[in-house]
Amino acid sequence: MADKKSRLHIPHPTARPGDKPDFSYLDLSPAGAVDKPSIDSRTRDIEYLSSGLVRVLDDDHQATGPWAPDLDPGKLQIALRWMMLNRVFDKRMWQIQRQGRISFYMEALGEEAVSVAQGMALRPGDMCFPSYRNQALYMYRGMSLVDMMCQCLSNTRDMCKGRQLPIMYHSAKANMFSISGNLATQYPHAVGWAMASAIKGEDHIAAAWLGDGATAEADFHHAITFAAVYQAPVILNIVNNQWAISTFQGFAGGERRPFAARGLGLGIPGIRVDGNDFLAIYATTLWAADRARRGGGPTMIELVTYRGGAHSTSDDPSKYRPKDEWQDFPLGDPVERLKQHLILGGQWSEEQHEKLEEELTAEVTAAWKEAQQYGTMTEGPFLDPSTMFDDVYAEVPRHLQSQRRRMMEVEGVNGEGSES
Amino acid sequence: MADKKSRLHIPHPTARPGDKPDFSYLDLSPAGAVDKPSIDSRTRDIEYLSSGLVRVLDDDHQATGPWAPDLDPGKLQIALRWMMLNRVFDKRMWQIQRQGRISFYMEALGEEAVSVAQGMALRPGDMCFPSYRNQALYMYRGMSLVDMMCQCLSNTRDMCKGRQLPIMYHSAKANMFSISGNLATQYPHAVGWAMASAIKGEDHIAAAWLGDGATAEADFHHAITFAAVYQAPVILNIVNNQWAISTFQGFAGGERRPFAARGLGLGIPGIRVDGNDFLAIYATTLWAADRARRGGGPTMIELVTYRGGAHSTSDDPSKYRPKDEWQDFPLGDPVERLKQHLILGGQWSEEQHEKLEEELTAEVTAAWKEAQQYGTMTEGPFLDPSTMFDDVYAEVPRHLQSQRRRMMEVEGVNGEGSES
Amino acid sequence: MTQMNMIEAIRSGLDVMMDRDPAVVMMGEDIGYFGGVFRCTDGLQRKYGEHRVIDAPIAEGGIIGAAIGMGLNGLRPVPEIQFADYIYPGFDQVVSELARIRYRSCGEFFSPVTIRTPCGGGIRGGQTHSQSPEAIFAHVSGILTVMPSNPYDAKGLLISSIESDDPVIFFEPKRIYNGPFDGDPEKPAKSWASHPRGEVPEGHYTVPLGKAEIVREGTELTIITYGTLVHVAQAAAEETGVDCEIVDIRTIAPLDVDTLADSVNKTGRCVIAHEATRFGGFGAEIAARIQKECFYNLEAPIGRIAGWDTPYPHAFEWQYFPGKKRLAAGIRSMMEVE
Amino acid sequence: MTQMNMIEAIRSGLDVMMDRDPAVVMMGEDIGYFGGVFRCTDGLQRKYGEHRVIDAPIAEGGIIGAAIGMGLNGLRPVPEIQFADYIYPGFDQVVSELARIRYRSCGEFFSPVTIRTPCGGGIRGGQTHSQSPEAIFAHVSGILTVMPSNPYDAKGLLISSIESDDPVIFFEPKRIYNGPFDGDPEKPAKSWASHPRGEVPEGHYTVPLGKAEIVREGTELTIITYGTLVHVAQAAAEETGVDCEIVDIRTIAPLDVDTLADSVNKTGRCVIAHEATRFGGFGAEIAARIQKECFYNLEAPIGRIAGWDTPYPHAFEWQYFPGKKRLAAGIRSMMEVE
């Protein structure tokens, strides 16, 4: 056995630490090049959407082509604001984690357009099943920075009552589902939610997000199968940021066909979109949402972007990819591109931008100050640990009541620790 | 909620009991219509293979077109023999089950060409991961009828020592994997086996079979993902016999695209083949096997056929589909078609056919006679129940040794039944 | 009151709930047009439509995952897993999601799913149609695990499960679908017709979750059991002549420890019986609790009679199954302990 | 002999086996180029090539399913599941296939897979990076379940597992990867450098599967435990001054009942400690066996100290974790029993 040469194919990223970044593997289309079909089109007639790349903002930051949405500059300024807030917030939280003041964090650096553009294209009654890099969806849908920080602090105002890792937000009011630590599990939930909406005859749709890496999970398959069979009104987003921790997207099967094509075999149309192009994302999401709302069934959207930062605060990407790879990413920086587009149209300026950045920084600082008043990891007020027995069930059953009592005793001075 | 109309799409078969069978939903191509590409072709250049229908035998039973294999009549006579044997065997075993002499049975009626043609196109060193409707693969690869019957009888010669349901054969010698009761689990095994073959630098390939219904399972997704990523030398067969127990193939997502297209999104070429056309199956399988052996990676083959009988002896299809649906199936009966092809070429006759059928019936009768000598459900010799503790682990651990002793005691007269 | 077998009682429970609550929907393999391989949903699609009794793709993980999503959107899904042996592909959705959503969202989200699934052996189903995996679900906080032993309880517990806002895994011991089975496969099958618990009200009623039931009073020894083994235990008790108290736990999690402990404290002896493999089986949890609660009253070590620690073999299901002989032997040997 | 922490010991065990046996291959998420999120496979891809240390798609079911297939073709796969919390998507392949193939094929086929996976909490991982699911695997016949508590055992047991023709689930308590943790999160972390079991031979050696070890001799009370809790038990024993005998079971299934029973028969008292949720946890099986084997020598009911029956909460991991305080309280209260 040892003398024969292995014939197993092993995917390789185009560059490793020390190498020159190389994005030649990415198929790009120029802005405006991809046709915009009617939402009634049959899947087989619009397969081209899964292999092209829908782009609106061209290299000169001009909006161009059939997908260019009709959005007034005021709305775009608002969008820019949310994207910037996401970035400022992430940066601060990252620092805060580095100072040891929260246990963990994950940032969306370079992917901010995804959440903001899709958030804006959906209606408030639509239900979102996000991944851990969709914090801007929560923000856009009304979750306050203080609430988000309190969640990360597991403090007395934490919506999760200290039960979840930082960033695992939820908000029923905002129609934002609870984030799970288990990849991809939210995908079939979104489909089931959408099926229920259809059963009830409502026109709310669902949308779900996961990463390129997570497409390999079983739940991805379950979700697309059920979505296709029942023509559920759902948007299935794949945020292809090229990396899954240390593993490049080839290990998720991205070497041969774009992720947008994953549902074609089931008749689910796929759209491959420039994930750093706010306008393109907005337009494609609106198209898919319309289609779903009018009974056209599911659409898959692959958002081609790049994970600008580390996977999480536990990760060190310099171990597995060129340090400055993001700078060479051909689709650039989503914030910068929307900014330049607005500047080009005379609706924005460097000065305004700087000023806004300062404002947002101050807003985040103020929020952080406020959040800490509800407690930190080291300073009170602290959450009452006895709450850990709540919500396991709708009512606290007897055995958990007695375990709660025992816990309080042990935590007290005269503890005794035998079983209840 | 109750007043709004559900918008959920529910797949419907074209005919239910009492209706006229209607196969208009099946996309058919005439024999010879689908091009045969080189095995070096890129997936995107041969997508047409997944939507057309590769057929060799035309309506006049003539072999035609680029896929017509070069097989001498002697081999075809042998193939016919195996297919007929499969059918005769199934029929007898079904009767035997109906007489209460085995507990369960599943037949391959109408699908016999799949196992025989694919068995012949593979090499003995290739490893097969069959489903429960591939009994002819075991036969073709050398398992004796007596051994198969003894398995169904759970008797003293049962290769499974009474542990498995009837029809769940295995044979390491024949490179035939053990059948599982759990649908689709064998699919990733085949891919892993093929990966190991590649790692070892061998040119054996693996082949796996599952049904249209089973494609919805997670393991299908796992298998195609791993096969695509590592370009494993494996043939992934989907036997689309239109039904999964009572559920027609639309519930497995077959309404919009053929099953052969399921791997396209990962870059796995798919071939849709007339599953009742021995020559077409043989040719496509050989093509896929060559491709895999030369490092071309996985191929998916959808075999379009029809489940001629009940799902199993526990099933009653008259409850959910027209009684005579099979008679209207546009791809006919695989046995009849090969027979007519041979007759057309002057290499076979009705007399020979009748005679062979008699021979095979006698062979099966003789085998049944012999098999019963190794025991039946009611008459000895009986398997030693103490063997049920073997093979849980490589060696029988102490706790199972003592459970075995206890079992023997309890089964004896002076049992005592407390725990060991 | 009507006489029903367990299939009819379950169907009646589903019917009652679908009728009362338009949010109740069902989804599963072959459950719709066909009515289910065990006929538990027969006729319900005709009555309530194919948008509420939904045939599903063969993907247990997908069925459970989608059901969770439906539950999040105000429905009350009752998915069926065709055999308990096939629930494992959906295990992650049960453990990581169904059982956890309420907790991690502090009650803002929950999904009141009841998963029905036939379990247990004795029908010549071989190792992949005979398993009883209740112990692995019992270990998962956040879900309830239920297993009825008769038609009356089946319907009443099923209605309670569907009405519960907590997720429930509802195991149906398929060996007793058609009649109480006393563990002797040689004897002619009995039907529920003559059994008092085969009398089932046609309308709505509940049997409370989390409550065990004493199905036979006795003074000498307590048998704690559930599902099919309840009937085997009764037969074994008769056979030995020992005055056994038999407790049917009915809900596996949460466990009604008080009823169990009271009985054992009274009798001083305890045998636990279940069909699942013994090692790490649910009997272990019962034994661990009983030795704790009844330590000073136990006159003999607690015994466990269960399936052997092997897969469930097709040919030897009656050697594997903890039948009347094994139970009777266990009872007798325990009575010999002074 | 070298001093190694548990990560280094595991890596060394993998290295030794990859070197000795070309059939040994590894597959897992981020294990190859990157060397694993806990660094257990660091450097091994460089040394043995990317065809033997294989980066995998994020599909635990696929990793286990493909590993089984590799094992059927003569390889000896050692897949890694990044966190034990993520093993559930592969549960069906473990239960229905890995554990069953030898049995159903009467030994004609088997797949000698060893699944490595880090388990346990105490690293602020929240409820989805902290679980200890050993009990649900222990209940499955046909697989072995192992959990070492120190570097020496980790390497020796890992080598035994890889060499075994039976499939093994190999749990690595991540809290003690870098040092023995006595359950007090306030104290500065200790390293393995000064621990006798941090001395690890560089070459090949084995620690037998299925054998418990007495890690502290004592006369008054037996603590039966495994993994991280072995160290907590030692600290708790010191703190109470009770002369505890501590047994590290090391292999969960099959369980070395004799060593356990001998100890409890000697001491007359038994506390079982584990990190997993108590209800239906593996402690139940131990308790059920011990009460049986040691009935006449037990002076007090067997106690179980375990994680509460809730998910593992991020902020309250030290209230959830059965730490020194809880163990010591348990020991003390048990000694009060006459």
Ligand SMILES: Cc1ncc(C[n+]2csc(CCOP(=O)(O)OP(=O)(O)O)c2C)c(N)n1
């Ligand atoms: C079921 C499961 N397996 C593994 C992990 C560990 N894990 C967390 S994130 C991650 C990478 C995900 O990559 P991708 O889906 O591309 O999303 P991205 O982080 O790039 O946004 C992995 C392997 C997990 N959380 N859940």
Ligand SMILES: Cc1ncc(C[n+]2csc(CCOP(=O)(O)OP(=O)(O)O)c2C)c(N)n1
């Ligand atoms: C995991 C699992 N789920 C459900 C079943 C029950 N079951 C056995 S065969 C079958 C239908 C399979 O249909 P298909 O895959 O089309 O194969 P066919 O029987 O038509 O050959 C079902 C649902 C099973 N055996 N395993």
Ligand SMILES: [Mg+2]
């Ligand atoms: Mg990614």
Ligand SMILES: [Mg+2]
């Ligand atoms: Mg089928």
